[in-house]
Amino acid sequence: MPYRFMTLLSLSLACLLHAVTVRAEGCIARWRFEKDRLAGNSLPAAEGQGAIQITGPVTWGAAEDALPCLYIDQRDNKVEVQGVGEALSALREGFSVETWVNIDKTTEWSGIIGQLSGNKGWQLGYRQSNFSFGISTENVGEIRHFRARESLEWGRWYHVVGTHDGKETRLYVNGGLANASQACPGRMLAPADAPVLIGTREDFYGRLWVHEIALHSRALSEGEVAARFQEKQGSLPTHIRPKLGPILTRLDESSVRIRWETDRECVSEILWGESAPPTRSAWKDASPTNRHEAILTGLEDKKIYHYRLRFSDDSGSVRVSRIFEFDSSLDYAAKPSPVRGEPFPADELSPIYSRAAERILAETGVHRGYCLVLDAGKGRLAHALAERSELKVVCLEEDRALVDAGRTALDQIGAYGTRITFQRTDSEKLPFPNYLFNLIVSDGALVSGKLPKSSAEVARALRPSGGVLALEAPKESAEALKAWWGNPSAPEFTMEKAENGTLRVRRGDLPGGGEWTHQYADPGNTACSLDQHVKGNLEVLWFGRPGPRPMVDRGTRSPAPLSRNGMLFVQGDRLLFGMDAYNGSIYWSVNAPELRRANMPRDGSNMTLSDDGLFVAVRESCWKFDPESGEVLAVWPAAPETPRDDFDWGYIASVGGQLLGSAVRRGALFIGADGEWYDRSDEEALKVTSDTLFALDSKTGGRLWEYRKGLIINPTICASETAVYFLESRNPSLLAGEDRRIGDELFTDQFQVALDIRTGKVLWEKSVRFEGGSWVLYQVYAKDTLVVLATTDKYHLHGIDARSGDSLWEQHYSWRKDNHGGSMQHPVVIEGTIFAEPNAYELRTGKLVRENIPQRDKCGTMSGAANAIVCRDYYHTIWDLETDTWTQLEGVRAGCWLNILPVGGIVVAPEASSGCFCDHPIQTSIAFLPKEKD
DSSP: OHHHHHHHHHHHHHHHHHHHHHSSTTEEEEEEOOGGGOBTTEEEOSEESOEEEEESOOEEOOGGGOSOOEEEETTTOEEEEESOHHHHHTOOSOEEEEEEEEEEEOOSEEEEEEEEETTEEEEEEEETTEEEEEEOBSSSOSOEEEEOSSOOOTTOEEEEEEEEOSSOEEEEETTEEEEEEOSSOSOBOOOTTSOEEESOBTTBOOEEEEEEEEEESSOOOHHHHHHHHHHHHTTOOOOOOOSEEEEEEEEETTEEEEEEEEEEEEEEEEEEESSSSOOEEEEEOSSOEEEEEEEEEOOOSSOEEEEEEEEEOTTOOEEEOOOEEEETTOOTTOOOOOOOSOOSOOOTTHHHHHHHHHHHHHHHOOOEEEEEEESOTTSHHHHHHHTTSEEEEEEEESOHHHHHHHHHHHHHTTOBTTTEEEEEOOOSSOSSOTTOBSEEEEHHHHHHOOOOSOHHHHHHHBOTTTOEEEEEOTTSOHHHHHHHHOOOSOTTEEEEEEETTEEEEEEOOOTTOOOBOSTTSSTTOOOBOOOSSOOSOEEEEEEESSOSTTSOOGGGOOOOOEEETTEEEEEOSSEEEEEETTTOOEEEEEEOTTOOOOOGGGSOOSEEEETTEEEEEETTEEEEEOTTTOOEEEEEESOTTSOTTTEEEEEEEEETTEEEEEEEETTOSOOOOSSOOOOSSSGGGOEEEESEEEEEETTTOOEEEEEOSSEEEGGGOEEOSSEEEEEEEOOHHHHHSSOOEEOGGGGSSEEEEEEETTTOOEEEEEEOOOSOOSSOEEEEEETTEEEEEEESSSEEEEEEETTTOOEEEEEEEOOSOSSTTTTOOOOEEETTEEEETTEEEETTTOOEEESSOOOOOSSOOOEEOSSEEEEESSSEEEEETTTTEEEEETTOOOOSSOOOEEETTEEEEOOOOTTOOSSOSOOOEEEEEEOOOO
16 A cells, blocks of 8 residues: 555656646746736736736636636726737647636637637637637638537636647547547648737627636647646635525515525625626625525616625635626516505595405415406505505406596506506406406495496406406395306306305316426427317417516527416526416516526426426426425435536426436536527537436425436436336446537447336336437327437437337438428427428328428427417417418517417417527517407
């Protein structure tokens, strides 16, 4: 043992001495960004030649950041290297660029350091969420970029090196080889007329911390790169990440609440401000705790604020989080403006209105959404309800004088137009679409015994999945109220209370209304809700927020929204919205900086919905939300026996009281930044793979089973009520490697596997060899049948018996187009038919049912209902399968993957076109209703 220790020590010293010895060899320049080295706005080289000129504010890292560093906001700073142009132009034998960098925000393209002139030159930087190194050479004129496979993390220090030796171009990240290519041979060209810039590329602006940059006139060896990384690895600060959060919720127009949890008790502090890095202390724990909550006040509108968390323990050590930001103008789901003041003079009716409002709210449990007040008079019952709840109240009254009096009175206290509105009508037919109101009441019934004109109209306007009719009619008997209500033809209405003076009717789920609880509707990935109502022509039900600003760019192909029980859950740009599907009310929203997932065709969603809650995978854990309130009820890790930074939570599904999940090596998930398209067959088409698949009890989080054998291909995981199915690669070299975003080598040693969903035991497994899947590889389950869809230069469709794994049929056919998602369409299964563009086949036999289903000219994939398919052509489009009619809803369009859902008897389409420049004038969330026949 002593001999081995001395040998290792000698080797380590030898490596270190070698690194020191060769440091000057071939070094053009090395700059260390240390405050005491700066002379004015000039930073001279620590080695070699040249200096760095800084234009704009000079911001240095805080002590907690450990490594001395300069903060560069590319919108505010120009950082130029001077005095190295001749040395770069004279390069002959090779080239290396080396940096220690911490990325604070990524963009579509951005540079750490580079020298570009048009499409020539070189650059070490990052594209979207991946480091990249690009060069142009004498043999290959235009610059070619080579990207790392793993995603970078904001707020983490990296040693990034690009090398070129005339034959091979290499990119290293943290001492390891991240990419190597011989596609760009020859001497590197450095354009003499172009400046060497740090921290920018054309019009893309990121934010980064830089500790050190070096240029070399030769290609560093793999050993040298590893040694240089090891020199400073021990001194790297590890930015701490909370166990939960941070989660930011808006309280009102000038304040927010931030909550987070830590693994162990400690004292936390928030630093915040308009500039980054933030330095103003706003709040600090009084004593050590693992649950932290702070309220920031005094926010101004339309400003970007930054904040970070600082942690200290009993030993006196201090650590910080990365820098987070929020936009104060995004005030979604802040509590509505309170109703203050009394617009009506006190009289004998005042206590009647107060008691009635309190009784209605207490008995119905409806405190938010939209309320309709029939025969509203001057709006006294409307006012009593609004001041005791978060309801938005619409008053309907036929007397013009009463309408005018009510508007005037409510406007005097600022309630009119913000919380309460009036409409005048004397028609029996209500001037509203179906399903709109969470609560319907009557002022006339309360004070004069005047019952609404039509119970059928009231029933029509009541929201399914929990809407309530609450009549307070003291002058009416129970029998009279029952007789007025009658017997609506819809079976989902329940008369909860019918007494003298009181009637309560609640509407349940719409019979035949579909739901969408997974990325592709259900655990089987059928992309079909089986909704019985959606078909034919559609008309607008509601439109409004969220608009494009808080949403992720359309090209990232982000997770689909989910909908069940009248609720709609939508992911934005690190935002999560809980909404009413039937009227668009935003009930809650949370800002979670770590909440992001992209490239659904090569991975899968991070969100699922069941009776037990809304489950959202955020980095290494799953957060269990209360769907009604947005409160986080529990946090469960994907890999509890390993360090938190090793694995993220990948796949997620909910089946029969179980929560299915997978553990993905950190860095493999696609996070997305800005402007990605993910529609090519290059590194954007690499498949995300998992090391393990597991099941938890969705109520308690208890671990039920875990499977580990091959690398599980995430977009092929699907489930039935009894089994979970997937494709995996058991290639030994892949299993031994670090990469978990993998290309064509994933299709070797491939197996198709079925596990018992209750025990995790293997039901069957088959060695398989499909055609590949360089673009996409999907698997779908329905009716005891599995369908595998792979694309190479055409589509390949395979039907398999889910009970045995035996092959049933296969079909091979050409793409319809090679752009805008034409090579990566996800299939839709409706009953016994699978629609796999451009054809439709019998699910069980593979028999061709129809060729050339209607062609769509733009991005995105299809979603199905029992009698229709909805999608994007130029605009939102519905294909009625019964009549074979194709109808476009002009003016609005979907995103680039899946955001139109036929659910609950309607079509909901949260805004997903953010960043698009196609012809469509309206960017909005919108819902449609099947149009009633005249």
